[in-house]
Amino acid sequence: MxxxxxxxxxxxxxxxxxxxxxxxxxxxxxxxxxxxxxxxxxxxxxxxxxxxxxxxxxxxxxxxxxxxxxxxxxxxxxxxxxxxxxxxxxxxxxxxxxxxxxxxxxxxxxxxxxxxxxxxxxxxxxxxxxxxxxxxxxxxxxxxxxxxxxxxxxxxxxxxxxxxxxxxxxxxxxxxxxxxxxxxxxxxxxxxxxxxxxxxxxxxxxxxxxxxVFGLDKKLPGMLYAVVERNPRLRGKLVSFDASAALKVAGVKKVFKVQTGVFQTFRDGVAVVADSTWAAIQGRKALKIEWDDSGFEHMSTAEIYRRQNDLLKNQEGLSAKKQGDPDEILALAAQKLDVVYETPYQSHSAMEPLNCVAHYQEDKIEIWGPIQAPEWVQDYICGQFKLPKEKVVVNMTFLGGGFGRKAFMDYPHEACLISKEINAPVQVVWTREDDMTQGPYRAGISYRCQGALTNGQLSALKFKMAGQNIGHWMGAPKDQPNRSTTEGFLAPYYESIKNVSFSDIPFEIPIPNVWWRSVYASTNGFAYESLINEMAHLAKKDPLEFRRDYLKDERSRKLIDKMEELSGWKEKKNGEGFGLAITECFATTVGQVVKVSRKADGKIKIDKVWAVVDCGWYVNPDIIHAQVEGSVLMAYAAATIHQITFKDGLVEQKNFYNYLMPRISDMPKVEVHVMENDENAGGVGEPGLPPFTPALTEAIFDLTGKRIRKLPFDMDNV
Incomplete structure (x- = not known):
């Protein structure tokens, strides 16, 4: 160094x-x-x-x-x-x-x-x-x-x-x-x-x-404001624009083309700079733009999942992990499952929209904003503007939510480009519509999951995933599997289940995807733990006891014992459905039990969620409780309320009127218990999200007998 x-x-x-x-x-x-x-x-x-x-x-x-x-x-x-x-x-x-x-x-x-x-x-x-x-x-x-x-x-x-x-x-x-x-x-x-x-x-x-001070609060002397009309399809190109009407809007100063870096490509757009954000937005509405969207596919949601399912049927994919020979066991097993789970695309939709302040000054750039990865931004801006590190200063403000989206470099890059063009400090603001229609998104992924029982014992598991790989967007070799293919799956299973394989089937489309809270564990967890629940029923065993058979290490055993104790698992009553799931990510294991029942009108309601967290050494239990509670609600919304869908390559959701947010009344009662031990610290901001959905769908099955393998689903119509 x-x-x-x-x-x-x-x-x-x-x-x-x-x-x-x-x-x-x-x-x-x-x-x-x-x-x-x-x-x-x-x-x-x-x-x-x-x-x-x-x-x-x-x-x-x-x-x-x-x-x-x-x-x-x-x-x-x-x-x-x-x-x-x-x-x-x-x-x-x-x-x-x-x-x-x-x-x-x-x-x-x-x-x-x-x-x-x-x-x-x-x-x-x-x-x-x-x-x-x-x-x-x-x-x-x-x-x-x-x-x-x-x-x-x-x-x-x-x-x-x-x-x-x-x-x-x-x-x-x-x-x-x-x-x-x-x-x-x-x-x-x-x-x-x-x-x-x-x-x-x-x-x-x-x-x-x-x-x-959040990003939107930052002000500099002489600062101007900008919004950008970006091509609604990532790879589309700007043919021409007419700014005459925009320049007549009071306060609008300048209109020009920008090309912002998005992974290995660039997104075309037209920047409108004004003396207020409002004036810039009004000027943008007056633009007349012609785009060229030829030369790449315009995908629709149904086609995305049709292709993923075809890949799962016809390709083995890139091996991410394999032990034993699950294919041989599956071929011989009399009792087995072969099922597909589907998870949707999701927007990050942080309550604070994307924004960034930048000031370009000949041989120096200074940036202020809600930034999750300041040194990544510094590296990227240095590379794009050919400046040494000491000439690019990145200042963090508070973030009004991030969930992975604000670790990306596109919006700071855009602010720097605009500041250089106008030779003044500028604050670039993304509207909610910009954020929701431009992405990048959590990728929708399909999974083919197979399991076998031999003499009543779980003898083989085989998982294949087909979905976009963030690593490939960032330039990772295309012959390498998604390094997060196994994320969410509990390591102790490998000790007791001798035949296990994971593979990743490359799936590339022109829709940008990036990290989302708990990253691939958020979708992997639903598929992998749902299969464990289904295998338990195939074996005619209680799902909690079934896990005890295969999670034999001390930490897992204590966690399962606590889940049983808190939830009253063995005291289930008629008219109640109980489900559970246990996942691990970022060095923390979280087990959740969900209890459901029917309301007077026959619709299903969540009565309570019990979450047991083993994060090793920890600082503040209130923060852990808050993060798990927030994760539960975020998982609930992603499973039952909203999704990003595409038609002809365009995002159909524009704002919260059709990408609905959960309400206070949707928040279930959540009881969080933190395990005490002397292990190294694990994370707490994300691991509480992955186990909720498979626990919820198992609880619904326990109550209704109906299996849910495709997300999102409507709680009112189960």
């Missing part, structure tokens, strides 16, 4: 943190070793790039730089809660700021894959503990006493025998001259005061009093 000397004084001035301070951070050695600790003073005399994490000023105020985005998943609470635990400070004394995009300083900054805590919690603990120990050493030196006689509490270092104490601000100057300790002893979980507690979120006041 190429590194350069960092000036402590320059960094603190740029960050608005001036004066004497203790500044402890991480740096990434060029030899590929794990991140190491250092102070700013040490960094100033060394050839290292210091990762900005913890800063303590002379007033004892603590500032933390968050390298990940906050889009509702709780980073603004969890990160300071971790640091405050080992630093021994009150949460109210901590300020958290967004770090700028910079892979060399911060490593991976992508807020996705439920990775913010699981990828950094150990370093955060070490940072807090290191700063605490340096402050204790500084106090002991001042008092000329043993370090062992001193301890830290509530932002103070206290001398145990005498009761004397310093607040941290009085010690930072001396502490900043010390070397970061090399060996740190972290607290035992039993000694935690903050971690593991359901503490109130630090960003809630900001979001309720209006001080939180």
């Amino acid at each position: 190429s590194t350069s000397n960092i000036s402590r004084r320059h960094f603190l001035r740029a960050a608005g943190l001036t004066g004497t301070a203790l500044f402890v951070g991480l740096y990434f050695p060029s030899n590929g070793e794990e991140a190491k600790l250092a102070t700013a003073s040490a960094a100033e005399t060394s050839d290292i790039e210091l990762n900005a994490w913890v800063h303590i000023d002379t007033n004892g105020k603590v500032t933390i730089f968050s390298h990940r985005a906050e889009m509702g998943q709780g980073a603004f609470q969890s990160v300071p809660q971790i640091v405050a635990e080992e630093l021994e400070v009150n949460l109210k004394d901590i300020t958290i700021r967004f770090a700028q995009g910079d892979r060399e300083k911060y490593g991976n900054q992508v807020t996705g894959g439920s990775s913010t805590i699981r990828g950094s919690y150990k370093n955060l603990l070490k940072l807090g503990a290191s700063a605490r120990e340096m402050l204790i050493m500084a106090a002991a030196t001042k008092w000329q006493v043993s370090v062992a006689d001193c301890y830290a509490e509530s932002g103070h270092v206290i001398h145990r025998p005498s009761g004397k104490k310093f607040h941290y601000g009085e010690l930072v100057e001396a502490a900043s001259k010390l070397e970061a300790p090399k060996d740190i002893v972290l607290k035992k979980r039993s000694d935690y005061k903050l971690i593991g507690k359901p503490l109130s979120r630090q960003d809630s006041p900001l979001k309720t009093n209006g001080t939180a």
Whole structure:
């Protein structure tokens, strides 16, 4: 890794943190070793790039730089809660700021894959503990006493025998001259005061009093506003446009063509720039545009799934994982299933529409916005504009939802192109219609799932998926299977089921697809766990007991026991349907039980959902509960309420009037239980979504005898 000397004084001035301070951070050695600790003073005399994490000023105020985005998943609470635990400070004394995009300083900054805590919690603990120990050493030196006689509490270092104490601000100057300790002893979980507690979120006041800055809140002097009329079919080309009427709209300044990068291709569009977003939208309505949409297929939904089903029947696909010989077992088995499951395309539809502010200035570009992947944006913009990394500055704001869509690079790229053309800062805003009709989307995928029983035992499983591969859009070799083909399937099954295979059948169409909450586990989970449920019934076994037979590791056993205990699984009554599913993604396993019954009018209702989460080490149970509850509702909507459909290559849904959102009355009662263990941390923002739908459809089968294998379905017409 190429590194350069960092000036402590320059960094603190740029960050608005001036004066004497203790500044402890991480740096990434060029030899590929794990991140190491250092102070700013040490960094100033060394050839290292210091990762900005913890800063303590002379007033004892603590500032933390968050390298990940906050889009509702709780980073603004969890990160300071971790640091405050080992630093021994009150949460109210901590300020958290967004770090700028910079892979060399911060490593991976992508807020996705439920990775913010699981990828950094150990370093955060070490940072807090290191700063605490340096402050204790500084106090002991001042008092000329043993370090062992001193301890830290509530932002103070206290001398145990005498009761004397310093607040941290009085010690930072001396502490900043010390070397970061090399060996740190972290607290035992039993000694935690903050971690593991359901503490109130630090960003809630900001979001309720209006001080939180989202992308749409960002304003710059002289900033203009833009919207873009984009080709409604990704690969279509602009033939001509007439802007005469648009330029007559009050406030419209300029109209011109833009070509925005979308994976390996470019989307044609016409930008309308004005002195307000409203004027830009009115100007766009007045445009007259001719598109050339020849040379590529204009797909419709029915054709997409017809092709996928043909592929599942006639092709084996690319092998993603195989053990044993499931084909031989399936050929000989007397008891077997061969079924197809279909899942729909979905929009991300984050409540905050896409937007971005960019300011192009000859040899420098600065960006502000709701961005999930700042270093990806920095890399992409550097490549497109031929600029070195230090000339492209990416600033994160709060995100009003992201779900994977705001980790993409197209909307920042578009803002940079427009700013360069008009030679001024600009805010580009996507309307809801833009967002819903342009994508990229969660891909709709079809699965052929086969299972065999031999002597009543599950002896073989074979899964084939046919759907678009995000990796191929990003340039991955076409002869490689989707690396997420097995996502969602529980690893312990491989120990007890000796014949298992997964394959991916390449399926490419000109409709862009990208990550969506829990990515491929969101569709895989429905297919794979639905087959497990169907195999249980083929074996004439209770679905929960059936899983016990094949999930024999201790963590799975304890999770199943807790699911049974919480839900009262063995106490089912007449007129009740129970279903369950267990999936794993991003190092977290979630089991869910869904209970349904019929309302007085005969329609099915969800009575309750029980979710058991095994995410290993965790920070804040309230955040876990909130993420699982949100995941359940998002999964419910994707399974029963909305889908993206296509006709002649055009998206049929335009806004929330025909891409319906769930209502408060749709939210089922959800009880969440978090398992306690000492395993490494897993993610919590996404794993709560995949198990809900197969548990729901199994519950409906338990109540009605009707199998649901195609999504979405109408709860009122089951």
